[in-house]
Amino acid sequence: TSKRQWSLSDFDVGKPLGKGRFGRVYLAREIKSKYIVALKVIFKEQIEKHGLQHQLRREMEIQTALRHPNVLRLHGWFHDNERIFLILEYAHGGELYRQLRKLGHLTETQAATYIASLTEALLYCHDKHVIHRDIKPENLLLDHEGRLKIADFGWSVQSRSKRHTMCGTLDYLAPEMVERKAHDYAVDNWTLGILCYEFLYGVPPFEAESQMDTFERIKKIDLAFPSTSDVSAEAKDLISRVISFSVTLDDGFFTVLMLHGLFVQLLVKDSSKRLSLEKIMGHPWIVKNANSMGICSN
Numbered sequence: 137t138s139k140r141q142w143s144l145s146d147f148d149v150g151k152p153l154g155k156g157r158f159g160r161v162y163l164a165r166e167i168k169s170k171y172i173v174a175l176k177v178i179f180k181e182q183i184e185k186h187g188l189q190h191q192l193r194r195e196m197e198i199q200t201a202l203r204h205p206n207v208l209r210l211h212g213w214f215h216d217n218e219r220i221f222l223i224l225e226y227a228h229g230g231e232l233y234r235q236l237r238k239l240g241h242l243t244e245t246q247a248a249t250y251i252a253s254l255t256e257a258l259l260y261c262h263d264k265h266v267i268h269r270d271i272k273p274e275n276l277l278l279d280h281e282g283r284l285k286i287a288d289f290g291w292s293v294q295s296r297s298k299r300h301t302m303c304g305t306l307d308y309l310a311p312e313m314v315e316r317k318a319h320d321y322a323v324d325n326w327t328l329g330i331l332c333y334e335f336l337y338g339v340p341p342f343e344a345e346s347q348m349d350t351f352e353r354i355k356k357i358d359l360a361f362p363s364t365s366d367v368s369a370e371a372k373d374l375i376s377r378v379i380s381f382s383v384t385l386d387d388g389f390f391t392v393l394m395l396h397g398l399f400v401q402l403l404v405k406d407s408s409k410r411l412s413l414e415k416i417m418g419h420p421w422i423v424k425n426a427n428s429m430g431i432c433s434n
């Protein structure tokens with residue numbers, strides 16, 4: 137379908153699903169096939185104002201090329217004078233963030249299933265040399281079966297529901313990002329550790345009063361597990377291993393030459409160390425708790 141020339145007249149546009157910084161997302165049905173999609177409308181003027189044309193084109197090329205059950209499909213796109221329309225896969229369950237807020241925290245089966253799905257999606261993306269860099273609960277959607285879908289390659293959609301200041305939050309930034317070091321595949325791994333913690337405890341591990349405090353906590357890897365929660369030792373082992381692994385990568389295997397504040401070069405001495413994603417898939421907590429189909433009833 138992505139080869140066809142689409143236009144707005146091909147669709148019945150339905151209710152708005154949510155608002156974005158650059159436009160809105162609507163439920164829509166392709167008239168001929170009756171196929172339900174999510175139509176994301178982006179205003180060209182907004183994109184031009186922020187000089188994001190090339191980034192948008194790159195994100196669209198990436199997402200069109202990715203085919204994976206845990207990556208939201210971009211079926212195609214079209215534009216008129218003032219708007220760009222993205223024809224996206226519709227995920228009935230909406231943002232995982234909303235489910236997490238509603239439930240407070242997830243069961244170990246749910247958390248392990250989502251982490252396994254995310255890891256498989258990241259293995260696929262990294263295999264295609266795509267680094268998402270922006271994985272947070274707001275960018276994770278659920279389909280009608282509860283299957284996780286990574287959405288928004290680079291575009292965060294402001295949901296209509298009350299939202300924690302995701303765009304401003306530093307909670308998910310890995311140390312190399314916080315210290316403005318070149319990010320790399322390890323960033324996505326790091327974010328998995330953050331998300332796993334948030335799935336099980338309901339809050340990200342380095343949440344703090346101010347941004348500066350969060351900065352400091354990330355740099356020091358000030359990771360604490362509340363004794364009140366009955367989270368299994370295996371889960372804590374996975375979280376601390378993934379987070380400390382990323383830092384090890386940062387300290388031991390990354391040599392980032394920074395001159396005059398510019399990134400000069402990123403040398404990964406031992407690229408085999410990067411494959412921590414496989415290690416996540418083989419971790420006892422994942423093997424024991426994750427649903428192999430990537431689906432788990434609430």
Ligand SMILES: COc1ccc(/C=N/Nc2[nH]nc(C)c2C(=O)Nc2cccc(NC(C)=O)c2)cc1
Pocket residue numbers: 153154155161174176224225226227228229230231234277287293294295296297
């Ligand atoms: C407000 O309650 C909602 C419940 C479910 C949805 C489902 N959205 N599903 C989507 N499929 N493909 C895309 C793209 C989307 C989407 O962007 N959803 C979206 C956008 C903005 C905010 C929200 N908010 C929530 C709570 O899911 C969802 C959207 C809103």
